[in-house]
Every structure is written in C-alpha cells, then in structure tokens.
Amino acid sequence: MSFSLDAVGLVHPNGQRALQGVSLAAHDGERLAIIGPSGAGKTTLLRVLGAALRPGEGSVQALGESPWKLSAAPLRRLRARIGTVHQAPPIAPRLRVVTAVLAGRLGSWTTARALTSLLHPSDIAGAHEALGRVAMEDRLFDRCDRLSGGQLQRVGIARALYQRPALLLADEPVSALDPTLADSTLRELVAQSESTGATFVASLHAVDLALRWFPRIVGMRDGSVMFDRPADQVTPAMLVALYASEGGPPAQGIAAPPAPQASDAPPLRRPDCP
Numbered sequence: 001m002s003f004s005l006d007a008v009g010l011v012h013p014n015g016q017r018a019l020q021g022v023s024l025a026a027h028d029g030e031r032l033a034i035i036g037p038s039g040a041g042k043t044t045l046l047r048v049l050g051a052a053l054r055p056g057e058g059s060v061q062a063l064g065e066s067p068w069k070l071s072a073a074p075l076r077r078l079r080a081r082i083g084t085v086h087q088a089p090p091i092a093p094r095l096r097v098v099t100a101v102l103a104g105r106l107g108s109w110t111t112a113r114a115l116t117s118l119l120h121p122s123d124i125a126g127a128h129e130a131l132g133r134v135a136m137e138d139r140l141f142d143r144c145d146r147l148s149g150g151q152l153q154r155v156g157i158a159r160a161l162y163q164r165p166a167l168l169l170a171d172e173p174v175s176a177l178d179p180t181l182a183d184s185t186l187r188e189l190v191a192q193s194e195s196t197g198a199t200f201v202a203s204l205h206a207v208d209l210a211l212r213w214f215p216r217i218v219g220m221r222d223g224s225v226m227f228d229r230p231a232d233q234v235t236p237a238m239l240v241a242l243y244a245s246e247g248g249p250p251a252q253g254i255a256a257p258p259a260p261q262a263s264d265a266p267p268l269r270r271p272d273c274p
C-alpha cells in the first residue's frame with residue numbers, strides 16, 4: 001500500500017472545516033486524479049498525504065509509515081521520499097533555475113552535499129535533463145524571478161522529476177500552462193511515475209485531462225469523497241452532481257479520448273536530451 005487515509009477530518013486554524021471522514025487508499029504505482037469544485041478540500045487532502053498537515057481526526061499512513069508517530073529525523077526522511085508539485089511553486093525569486101531543480105534532492109542528501117550543491121550546482125546534467133522534459137532546458141541559468149508563471153510552474157515540475165519520489169503529489173500542476181503544454185507535461189509526469197513505479201496523485205480542475213491521464217478518479221466536494229471510480233465509469237451525471245453549483249463540469253471531459261500510455265506517446269523532448 002502506498003498510502004491510506006482512514007476517516008480523516010481536518011479543521012483549519014480559522015475554524016474552516018476542509019476534510020470530513022475521508023477514507024482513501026492507493027497501491028504502489030497507482031495513478032489517481034482528485035477533481036471537484038473550488039474549496040472541495042483537494043489541496044488540503046494533498047497536504048495531508050504529503051505529511052505537511054496533521055489531521056485532527058482519523059489516521060494517515062504514507063509509504064509504510066505513520067507520519068505523525070515519527071520523530072523529527074524519520075519524518076524528514078519520509079518527506080524526502082514524497083515529491084510535491086505546487087500550483088505556484090515556493091521558489092526563492094533570486095534562485096537560479098538549476099539550483100531550484102537540484103533542490104529536489106536536498107532532503108535525501110547529506111547536509112554537506114546539500115550546502116555544496118546550493119553554492120556550486122553539481123549535477124548540472126541531471127537538472128538539464130529534467131528541465132528538457134518540460135521544454136525549459138534553455139533557461140538553466142536564468143533567475144527564477146525572470147520567468148513567467150507557467151515557466152515557474154514547469155521548473156517546479158522539473159524539480160519533482162529530478163527528485164524521483166516514491167509518492168508524487170501534484171496540486172493543479174498544469175494550471176498555468178497552455179493546453180498543448182499541459183497535456184505534454186502531464187505525459188512526462190505519468191511517464192516518470194510509470195518508469196519509477198511511483199504512486200501519482202494530482203488535483204485537477206480540467207476534467208478532460210483527469211480522464212485522459214488517470215485510470216482512477218476521486219470526486220471531492222465539501223471536504224468529502226463523493227465518488228472513487230475507474231475513469232471509464234465516471235458518468236456525465238456524476239460530474240454534473242459533483243459540480244452542481246458551478247453549472248456543470250469545467251471542461252468537455254466526458255468526451256475525452258481513451259487514456260494513452262505515456263510510453264506510447266512521443267515525448268516533448270527526447271528523454272536523452274543532453
């Protein structure tokens with residue numbers, strides 16, 4: 001089992017309830033998309049899975065550990081095995097792109113290697129390869145504050161690709177990308193999860209992308225799981241009910257083509273791009 005949540009509930013410090021009785025589990029290597037209206041609790045759920053937020057109710061297991069029973073050092077080691085792609089990656093503005101990507105492995109390096117890498121990037125070829133997979137290799141030495149929102153989002157994705165986590169969590173990973181780049185970037189994330197055997201969980205507003213790239217779809221609303229189904233069993237009526245107050249699903253997802261295999265599709269850049 002890659003992770004399991006049992007009857008998880010979470011109330012934010014301001015009193016806002018974000019999760020209620022959420023039970024969800026996934027096997028190693030599974031791919032799940034979390035969909036649902038704004039405020040449904042998708043980000044909060046991903047933060048709980050990533051051991052970044054401690055729920056007030058229920059229990060959490062991730063990668064064979066109970067995060068909130070661990071002391072500081074094992075918790076750090078667990079977090080180093082979990083990669084998170086943020087909608088707006090928390091990257092220091094003055095950082096160079098290469099350093100931001102290499103930071104993906106800081107958690108699994110010794111302190112000495114991590115500090116050295118920040119001052120003198122060591123694995124430039126590795127950062128270049130990861131950036132090539134999101135068509136950003138030509139920005140290797142740019143400062144992050146010179147990038148557009150979509151370019152910065154792709155740097156955050158390259159960082160997660162470089163990290164090669166066992167559990168990959170992505171919160172609206174392609175929200176700032178145009179449709180072509182969004183599709184090819186998801187293809188790279190799927191290819192990575194297939195080649196490393198990582199479990200991949202992404203929240204997505206684009207229902208068409210969720211149905212195209214993820215075999216399992218979890219619909220969330222008001223902090224609860226409304227449905228948890230194979231993609232080919234998600235019906236238009238389920239989507240209408242999920243997004244009821246929003247006037248139906250946000251994309252023409254129901255007519256999405258069958259999910260392709262990442263390995264079948266041509267990459268955005270050659271994987272062996274130098």
Ligand SMILES: Nc1ncnc2c1ncn2[C@@H]1O[C@H](COP(=O)(O)OP(=O)(O)OP(=O)(O)O)[C@@H](O)[C@H]1O
Pocket residue numbers: 012013014016017018036037038039040041042043044045
């Ligand atoms: N840091 C926070 N402090 C207080 N309340 C929060 C915080 N983060 C989220 N919430 C609240 O928790 C609920 C769930 O929010 P969450 O961000 O998890 O939803 P979401 O489904 O990811 O939404 P969106 O699709 O708009 O990103 C919302 O009511 C939100 O206002």
